[in-house]
Amino acid sequence: MTQKTVQTCFNCERTDDEIPIVMWSFQQRPLTVCSACMPLLIHKWEQVVTTLNQMPTGETNE
Numbered sequence: 001m002t003q004k005t006v007q008t009c010f011n012c013e014r015t016d017d018e019i020p021i022v023m024w025s026f027q028q029r030p031l032t033v034c035s036a037c038m039p040l041l042i043h044k045w046e047q048v049v050t051t052l053n054q055m056p057t058g059e060t061n062e
């Protein structure tokens with residue numbers, strides 16, 4: 001059980017090594033947001049939803 005999930009902000013992709021990160025839940029999926037991007041959830045929520053809908057299920061396969 002050494003699997004480690006690095007939490008990165010969905011928006012700026014910083015990790016909790018750099019900035020405090022909060023785990024939210026949206027549509028039964030985790031939504032990870034750093035403290036700097038939290039205002040987006042409040043003031044730019046429609047933009048955030050659009051971004052989330054363009055994302056796959058949280059994994060990036062490039």
Ligand SMILES: [Zn+2]
Pocket residue numbers: 009010011012013014033034035036037
């Ligand atoms: Zn962020």
